Structures are given as C-alpha cells and as structure tokens.
C-alpha cells in the first residue's frame with residue numbers, strides 16, 4: 270500500500286498550495302489542521318498538533334510528514350509561539366518517531382537566521398541567529414530535527430522559507446520570494462530525495478536578487494524555476510543601503 274504524506278497546517282497558505290500541488294507528483298495526502306478542512310479525495314483530521322492522541326491517529330500508515338502547523342508571525346508573543354511552534358513541533362516529531370515515520374519536512378524560516386548580516390550566497394546551514402521569538406521557535410524545530418536524525422535515523426529537511434506568496438509583496442521579497450510552484454517542487458524534492466539525512470535548505474525561488482545559496486536544495490533535487498524579478502516593476506525600488514536590507518530578516522530585527 271502506498272504510504273501517505275501527512276500535512277499539518279493544511280488549511281493555511283502553504284498547506285493549501287501543497288494540497289493542490291503535491292498530488293500532481295503522485296503523493297497521497299492526509300490533511301491536519303485545527304481549523305475546519307474539507308477535501309473530496311483526501312482524509313482530513315481536525316485537531317491540534319499539541320495533542321498526542323490526535324497525532325497518533327494522524328500518523329497511522331504515513332510515510333512522511335510535512336509539518337507546517339504553527340504561528341507564522343514574527344511579532345507573535347511567547348504565549349502564542351510556545352504552544353504551537355515549540356510544544357506542537359516536539360509532539361509532531363515524537364509522534365512520527367513512535368509511528369516509524371521515515372521522513373519529516375519541517376517549515377522553518379529565514380528568521381531562524383534573521384540576525385545574520387545580508388551578504389551574497391549565504392549557505393543554507395549558516396548558524397542560527399534568530400531575530401524574534403518566532404525565529405527562536407524555528408531554530409528549536411531545526412535542532413529537534415537534527416536530534417531525530419542523529420538519534421533515530423529520521424530523514425529531516427528544515428526549510429528556511431523566505432517569503433511565500435503568489436507574487437512578491439514587498440521590495441525585500443524580490444530577494445526572498447518563494448513562489449507557489451517552487452514551494453511544491455521543494456517539498457517534493459525533500460519528500461523523495463534518497464540523499465537526505467538532515468539538511469537545512471533555503472526555501473527561495475530562482476530570484477535574480479537572491480542572497481541565499483541554492484546548493485543545499487539542489488543537492489536534494491530542488492530546481493527552482495520562478496524569478497521575482499518578473500514583478501520588479503510593480504514594487505518601489507529601494508536603495509541597496511536601505512535598512513530593510515541590512516539583515517537577512519529585514520526590519521524584523523528592529524521590531
């Protein structure tokens with residue numbers, strides 16, 4: 270029997286994109302969110318990722334997890350970050366281990382390393398330097414992933430996603446944009462690469478103004494195809510010296 274891919278946070282922006290796009294690559298999905306979900310073909314589970322019983326049910330017959338559920342806000346206070354992003358991420362890895370799930374693709378963020386000075390070709394495994402409590406929670410998830418690889422042999426990809434959106438919403442996103450199509454390509458590569466053990470990978474498109482080194486993603490078979498430059502005329506042109514560009518995390522470092 271073909272094992273399915275559990276997508277947590279499936280009702281969200283990236284979850285909706287992957288629900289639409291991953292089946293074209295042959296994946297059978299199971300969708301989990303605390304918000305209501307409905308799908309004509311895939312099993313849906315409504316529940317919280319902090320609940321081990323929900324996760325035990327969700328992990329049955331699953332070969333891989335794409336863990337997206339969490340608070341995505343760089344300004345979220347600890348009271349919101351801690352349950353969803355810290356406790357929830359631990360419970361997801363632990364439930365996956367108990368169920369014998371081989372692979373977890375974790376939605377980390379560029380904000381795990383947002384306090385790194387902006388420069389050219391930053392490697393995907395640059396040391397964590399979170400720019401917010403949200404960034405700290407993503408660094409925690411990465412550390413957890415690394416532990417589950419080293420201790421239990423789980424294959425884990427931590428996606429340091431830039432700015433996921435249908436089109437680049439801000440000047441900074443001319444460098445940090447991840448298109449929906451490339452999000453699907455990246456997830457598929459991480460779900461199928463035989464070479465994955467543990468890897469941090471930038472989640473970014475083939476942007477002309479990219480700051481991030483694509484090598485780690487390419488090593489897993491991710492070939493980004495979209496370029497934010499196609500939308501550059503729609504956005505104001507900022508000086509390269511603008512404070513927005515001082516750090517990888519942009520203005521978040523000042524918040």
Ligand SMILES: NC(=O)c1ccc[n+]([C@@H]2O[C@H](COP(=O)([O-])OP(=O)(O)OC[C@H]3O[C@@H](n4cnc5c(N)ncnc54)[C@H](O)[C@@H]3O)[C@@H](O)[C@H]2O)c1
Pocket residue numbers: 277278279280281282283284301302303304316317318319336337338339340341342352353357376377378379429430431432433434
């Ligand atoms: N959108 C981006 O640009 C971006 C960039 C970097 C990282 N990420 C990460 O990717 C993931 C998805 O982001 P998104 O933009 O789709 O966010 P989103 O808010 O649209 O989706 C998150 C989903 O997770 C669900 N959720 C939250 N807490 C939950 C819980 N405790 N139990 C069950 N479900 C829960 C929400 O109901 C929501 O449907 C997040 O972890 C986010 O931090 C997003």
Ligand SMILES: O=C(O)[C@H]1O[C@@H](O)[C@H](O)[C@@H](O)[C@@H]1O
Pocket residue numbers: 341342343377378379380430431432433445518
């Ligand atoms: O850096 C970015 O643009 C994005 O980073 C992600 O981690 C956040 O979830 C999203 O809200 C930000 O817009």
